[in-house]
Amino acid sequence: MWIGARLLPALAVVSVMMVSGAAIAAGTHEHPQENGTAAAPLDVVRSASDLPATQRRAPRTISVALETVEVTGALEDGATYHYWTFNKKVPGPFVRARVGDTIEVSLHNAPDSSEPHSVDFHAATGPGGGGVATHAEAGETRVFSFKALKAGLYVYHCAVPSVAQHISNGMYGLILIEPEGGLPPVDREFYVMQGELYTAEAHGARGNLKSSAEKLAAEQPEYYVFNGAVEALTGENALRAAAGETVRIYFGVGGPNKDSSFHVIGETFDRAYPLGSLVTQPMLDVATVSVPPGSATVVDLILDVPGEFKLVDHALSRAERGLLGTLVVTGDEQPDIFNAPVPGPTEGGPDHIHG
Numbered sequence: 001m002w003i004g005a006r007l008l009p010a011l012a013v014v015s016v017m018m019v020s021g022a023a024i025a026a027g028t029h030e031h032p033q034e035n036g037t038a039a040a041p042l043d044v045v046r047s048a049s050d051l052p053a054t055q056r057r058a059p060r061t062i063s064v065a066l067e068t069v070e071v072t073g074a075l076e077d078g079a080t081y082h083y084w085t086f087n088k089k090v091p092g093p094f095v096r097a098r099v100g101d102t103i104e105v106s107l108h109n110a111p112d113s114s115e116p117h118s119v120d121f122h123a124a125t126g127p128g129g130g131g132v133a134t135h136a137e138a139g140e141t142r143v144f145s146f147k148a149l150k151a152g153l154y155v156y157h158c159a160v161p162s163v164a165q166h167i168s169n170g171m172y173g174l175i176l177i178e179p180e181g182g183l184p185p186v187d188r189e190f191y192v193m194q195g196e197l198y199t200a201e202a203h204g205a206r207g208n209l210k211s212s213a214e215k216l217a218a219e220q221p222e223y224y225v226f227n228g229a230v231e232a233l234t235g236e237n238a239l240r241a242a243a244g245e246t247v248r249i250y251f252g253v254g255g256p257n258k259d260s261s262f263h264v265i266g267e268t269f270d271r272a273y274p275l276g277s278l279v280t281q282p283m284l285d286v287a288t289v290s291v292p293p294g295s296a297t298v299v300d301l302i303l304d305v306p307g308e309f310k311l312v313d314h315a316l317s318r319a320e321r322g323l324l325g326t327l328v329v330t331g332d333e334q335p336d337i338f339n340a341p342v343p344g345p346t347e348g349g350p351d352h353i354h355g
């Protein structure tokens with residue numbers, strides 16, 4: 001409740017905070033190379049493969065170390081943005097626990113931060129999800145612990161006002177609380193989160209883009225991103241698997257404001273766990289899953305045929321604002337499932353295909 005109560009007055013002063021924050025950040029960064037500069041922006045994209053493997057085990061105590069760091073990162077070729085991060089990547093680290101675990105959280109706010117930061121785990125039962133307990137000024141470290149009472153896939157995020165600004169700048173991640181007995185085994189797992197960036201400059205601008213409090217308040221983002229940057233999960237960062245494998249995507253929406261109609265073009269989700277509920281039986285054979293801000297879903301795909309499959313939000317205008325990923329599936333063609341003859345190099349027309 002405290003977040004909501006503080007959000008509205010915080011939005012009223014957001015422009016003041018941003019001006020002072022930019023001035024402090026520009027003047028006091030002690031590690032410009034480590035944290036990225038306009039000349040050498042940091043790669044803030046978290047690889048979709050960057051998540052720990054499951055461990056079937058009894059409940060125990062686990063430690064989660066988060067460092068909040070403000071960095072100038074690459075938004076796309078020729079454009080940078082001053083991200084606020086957990087551990088210098090967007091999203092923050094994937095936290096993997098099981099129901100019954102005690103999770104000890106340590107949050108250190110880097111000394112050169114322009115803002116206090118914190119973390120609110122939706123998996124925690126207790127005031128602010130830890131957001132008050134971890135509120136750390138620059139250079140401070142705060143700790144708290146919670147017991148994972150409920151299995152599920154949950155968002156975590158910074159909870160310092162303006163919360164929307166902190167989330168938009170990149171301060172979100174996922175925590176998986178596996179149910180007793182775990183989830184059905186799969187061959188590969190991936191970690192993908194969607195967010196919005198509200199830049200003063202129009203989409204496609206070059207240079208070091210500035211955040212816009214006005215566009216944030218109006219919920220009018222210029223960019224939509226998977227894992228922090230424009231088309232971040234394509235090319236060498238594409239998700240990769242082989243036909244015949246079953247893959248799982250842990251998908252969350254940091255937002256802060258827009259829901260996602262998550263879809264993989266050319267595939268269906270053989271299993272989908274809406275709203276991150278893992279104790280409810282999954283839905284079967286779903287094409288598009290709606291994921292609200294601050295929520296998540298687990299989707300399993302049995303890959304039948306090879307090819308390139310696009311990860312999108314089916315609100316497809318957003319693909320043209322950066323929201324695009326690729327799942328590359330290798331393997332032998334399966335013409336009994338999908339048969340699309342490829343035109344020859346010089347004879348491209350449909351008459352020749354069928355001739």
Ligand SMILES: [Cu+2]
Binds near residue numbers: 068115159160166171
């Ligand atoms: Cu923050």
